[in-house]
Amino acid sequence: MTPGTHEYQSDFARKYVAEGKAESVLAVLSARDIPVTDEARQRITTCTDLDLLDTWLRRAATAHTTHDIFG
Secondary structure: OOOOOOOOOOOOHHHHHHHHHHHHHHHHHOOOOOOOOHHHHHHHHHHHHHHHHHHHHHHOOOOOOOOHHHO
């Protein structure tokens, strides 16, 4: 298996991977002292699109506001 190409097949696995990625996005924003509105938190924590969560995580590393991650 090539690193970074694994797809989670079960809904169970995808759900928990998505939750972990969402928590990572929030952790990066918190570490950077970027305020997260309830609306933004809801959007992040309810997202199940793993690719989108990866995009948001990368953007969180350089964002100035939560609006920047949703770009």
